[in-house]
Amino acid sequence: MRQSHTAIIERNITWQGTFETEPYEVAWASEAIFFVRTLGAVGDVEEVTARVQISPDGIRWCDEGTVVLLSGEIDGVTFGKVSHFGTFLRLVGDLTDGVTLTVIVALSLKE
């Protein structure tokens, strides 16, 4: 049976301006989905996105290429799928002035 694990990497946190999730180690997994659930939103959240990043060491990061569209609706859930990501994953983004998002971020991993 394949191993699987879902980590809640942000819970009820409010993003504004530049944001980044904490590094999460995923070397054992071969596929991942970032789920972002919106608990609250302020401002114009049309076309707001987050980017998936990978890292060789959990310290230095580069964009992986996957982009997650974020929802401005309460309880709206969006996601981004990634694979072939090495050892570390995180989600980063930049919100424009006046926009805040309160979110729960789940990272669903599978061997």
Added chain:
Amino acid sequence: MNPKLSRFNPLSRIVCFDDFDHGLHGWTGLIGNYEKSLDAMLPEYRDLRPPMLSNGTMWDTGSAGSWDGTYAMKLATRAKAGGLAVAVKRQTWRFAGPIRMEAYVTFKPDATEMELSELDVRAFGFLWDLQNAQDRVMPHLRYLNALDGERVSQWQFKQERESLADIGQSGKTMSHFHLAGTGWEDLPGESQIMCYNEIATKQNWHYMCVDFDLASMAFTGFQFNDRVFDVSQIAPMVMPAMANLWCMLNMVFFVETDCDKRAFLSVDSVLVSGEWD
């Protein structure tokens, strides 16, 4: 001889043997109690960081792996002084007798600087969270490595209770932040210096063994590597039994950072054993 078990010294019954080469084995993030809204949670509980599986990758040497395999359970704080990462495993007990927790652990700060950084991790520790018909009992142990940048290197216990807060409106939910930095007392005996090693990316595994008796609800032993501590004068945190926690046997590992840098605690494996017929 089983090479996986021979480095442990279990009691007659094995309750669980968690080798993190095979997943997290029921260890998960700790969350505070809440009703209706996550905002109801005590602030200190809102951002305890959850465990992950780590292959011990360092920027300069690559993956170190674990004691006897590839993966360990890793706790990583945020890069903010006082940040905590906590893992909990939730079980129940069936006989009020001796229990033992053994583990192989190592702690380190994030290697973001080319400096020794040996005082960047504030503390790491282990606690049981137990309940019998009379009391909820929480034996806490931590290694206070450093505080506000000063070396301490002292094992501590905590029996002082934190205030209990009502959560929500139902009258059914309470919460207390027992991991607060206040109320810790030194274990008798000298401080203990760990094998921190010589740069921030080298980590050595250490043996930890905590004995407790569910009948007397008292510490019965504590060993860390070659040091066997006198536990006759230390006591657990005790409070009246709470609703819905009968026979609880929870185990918790935690790590706290002393500066604005992530602190890591890695656990290669955990063996919990007990004594009953």
